[in-house]
Amino acid sequence: MSSQTNEVTSKASQPRKEAFRLGRFVRAYGPQLGILGVFFTLWTIFIVSAPNTFLAPLIYYAFMSTVPFFAMMAIPLTMVVIAKEIDLSFPSTMAMGMVTFILTYNATTSVALAFIAALGTGILIGWLNGIIVVKFGIPSLVATLGTQFFWRGAVLVLSQGKSGSLIYARESLLHPLLVGKIGAGFPVQMLWLIVIAILGWVLLNRHKFGAHIYLIGDNIKSAELMGINTGRTRIRIFMLLGLVAAFAGVVASLHVAFFWPSLGEGYLLRTLASVFLGGTSVFGGTGTILGTFLGAFIIGAIEAATVAVGLTGFWTQLIYGLIIVLSVIMHTFLSKRME
Amino acid sequence: MAEYRLELRNVTKKFGEVRALEDINFQLGRNEVVGLLGDNGAGKSTLIKIVTGYYQPTSGEILFNGEKADHLTVSKARQLGVEAVYQERALAELQTLWRNIFLGREIANRWGLLDIPMMRQETHRLMSQSMGFTSTAVNPESRVGNFSGGERQGVAIVRALYFDAEIIILDEPTMGLSLKETAKLVNFVHDIKMAGKSAIFIDHNILHVYNVADRVVVIDRGRIAGEFLTKDINLDTLMEKMVRVAETGSFD
Numbered sequence A: 001m002s003s004q005t006n007e008v009t010s011k012a013s014q015p016r017k018e019a020f021r022l023g024r025f026v027r028a029y030g031p032q033l034g035i036l037g038v039f040f041t042l043w044t045i046f047i048v049s050a051p052n053t054f055l056a057p058l059i060y061y062a063f064m065s066t067v068p069f070f071a072m073m074a075i076p077l078t079m080v081v082i083a084k085e086i087d088l089s090f091p092s093t094m095a096m097g098m099v100t101f102i103l104t105y106n107a108t109t110s111v112a113l114a115f116i117a118a119l120g121t122g123i124l125i126g127w128l129n130g131i132i133v134v135k136f137g138i139p140s141l142v143a144t145l146g147t148q149f150f151w152r153g154a155v156l157v158l159s160q161g162k163s164g165s166l167i168y169a170r171e172s173l174l175h176p177l178l179v180g181k182i183g184a185g186f187p188v189q190m191l192w193l194i195v196i197a198i199l200g201w202v203l204l205n206r207h208k209f210g211a212h213i214y215l216i217g218d219n220i221k222s223a224e225l226m227g228i229n230t231g232r233t234r235i236r237i238f239m240l241l242g243l244v245a246a247f248a249g250v251v252a253s254l255h256v257a258f259f260w261p262s263l264g265e266g267y268l269l270r271t272l273a274s275v276f277l278g279g280t281s282v283f284g285g286t287g288t289i290l291g292t293f294l295g296a297f298i299i300g301a302i303e304a305a306t307v308a309v310g311l312t313g314f315w316t317q318l319i320y321g322l323i324i325v326l327s328v329i330m331h332t333f334l335s336k337r338m339e
Numbered sequence B: 001m002a003e004y005r006l007e008l009r010n011v012t013k014k015f016g017e018v019r020a021l022e023d024i025n026f027q028l029g030r031n032e033v034v035g036l037l038g039d040n041g042a043g044k045s046t047l048i049k050i051v052t053g054y055y056q057p058t059s060g061e062i063l064f065n066g067e068k069a070d071h072l073t074v075s076k077a078r079q080l081g082v083e084a085v086y087q088e089r090a091l092a093e094l095q096t097l098w099r100n101i102f103l104g105r106e107i108a109n110r111w112g113l114l115d116i117p118m119m120r121q122e123t124h125r126l127m128s129q130s131m132g133f134t135s136t137a138v139n140p141e142s143r144v145g146n147f148s149g150g151e152r153q154g155v156a157i158v159r160a161l162y163f164d165a166e167i168i169i170l171d172e173p174t175m176g177l178s179l180k181e182t183a184k185l186v187n188f189v190h191d192i193k194m195a196g197k198s199a200i201f202i203d204h205n206i207l208h209v210y211n212v213a214d215r216v217v218v219i220d221r222g223r224i225a226g227e228f229l230t231k232d233i234n235l236d237t238l239m240e241k242m243v244r245v246a247e248t249g250s251f252d
Helices: A002-019 A021-049 A057-082 A090-108 A111-134 A140-159 A167-171 A174-179 A188-205 A208-218 A220-225 A230-256 A267-277 A289-309 A315-337 B044-051 B074-079 B097-101 B116-129 B149-162 B179-194 B206-212 B235-248
Strands: B004-015 B018-029 B033-037 B059-064 B082-085 B167-171 B198-202 B215-220 B223-229
Touching: A021 A289, A021 A315, A057 A090, A057 A188, A057 A208, A057 A230, A057 A267, A057 A289, A090 A111, A090 A140, A090 A230, A090 A267, A111 A140, A111 A174, A111 A230, A167 A174, A174 A188, A174 A230, A188 A208, A188 A230, A188 A289, A208 A220, A208 A230, A208 B097, A220 A230, A267 A289, A267 A315, A289 A315, B004 B044, B018 B044, B018 B198, B018 B223, B033 B044, B033 B179, B033 B206, B044 B082, B044 B167, B044 B198, B074 B082, B082 B149, B097 B116, B097 B149, B116 B149, B149 B167, B149 B179, B179 B198, B179 B206, B198 B206, B206 B235, B215 B235, B223 B235
Parallel strands: B033 B198, B033 B215, B082 B167, B167 B198
Antiparallel strands: B004 B018, B004 B059, B215 B223
């Protein structure tokens, strides 16, 4: 009797399995397909309405030159958000890293040491964020709101609010390595963004660390019951963002060979917007690196596009807002359909 | 060889001023299934969370095979062979089935890189062989959030079995299960015994506990109110005693 039923079900299930392949593909890659759709739709709109700008390579070199400054940080920020945390302090980390860079250079006249000191500062700031969140149990929104002010304040106190030239770094090897040009003008920082994105993807999708990040964001209690050290994992995510923020700070500063104490201030909302535009859930547990990567370029392109299309710069923010809200609605709709 | 696989000596657990467990002495023998009975909030879940290393006892000792285990953590308890199927099942709903089977114990190389094909393959094998899930809805790539109660329980149990536990703890395992699934579960507990392992079985349903346990331990308000060998007591007497415990806190 039971073997008969088994046969019937297995026979019936064979063709169904085939027919549902596409459905399964959409279910598995829904978030990426959504953002890819948005990306190519917008791109088409840009090309159609401003062909002179968007069919020339120049604009793409420009994007690849400036988008990496915040897109780099959006990669580890994606991990923070997947783990159901947030970090608002990374713009200040960018600047604080540069303050230690300059202080170290002034003391040692070594650009390499200055660079290492900047990265170390980023890791330290991230570690402190993690400690405040994990050990003191402070929600990360409030904790990093506080540290964001604190480190910006430290930057202003230490720099006395003064900006400064980094022209000396131009002669060092660091300059071509971080912000040089390849061939006709391909910016090296774009390569760094690609490297960080690939490393981030491997870490998130092919490494234990990433498996634990998704799990923590999905159900932190399960994670604890299953023996995952949720505190240590979360501290490490904050450290990773701190490290990349400091790196991005050095890259952005070397690009203009100048340090501004306000370094990073324009990046907070763009970076966050890249992550959410890319389909990472505010509720944690889901999100992709590809989504964030494309999200960052959409954010980066809108400003140029509004002007190229013939609208005034005043339109930029309005269009940002519109695209972000529409995309998040789309992602929510897609994830409901996937259930 | 030590007499007991697991022993708790004078274990007390306080949450602030609240005493969740008081002076618990508990033993689990080799090849033994112990049923834990008690009302909601009696301390059953706290007791098992101490055994699994999730909570640290305020005072008292835990011994595995006669050896004291100080500062027990979840991963340490797992190394000692404790596996739990929790009441809340400890599943990650947004994650795929294979990720849930290997939660916290991913198959990875020494750099921490995951062996995903291996985990998928193992999951596929486990689901069809151990649990008899042949439905196309249950494949290694499906999300656990879409599973039925029985399927979720199956995932939690398969996970506990896969890692070759010596002590298996089942916290309300029949909750949300159909009659057929419950029968399967009861068989599974018998299998645990046959394989020479030990189990702690917690359930609201006295009948289920009576059917599978060698010994029943009754907990009331954080204390052990009494224990019986199931072969020495019939179900009606056990039920009467349970009612009396609920009313008076003792059997007499």
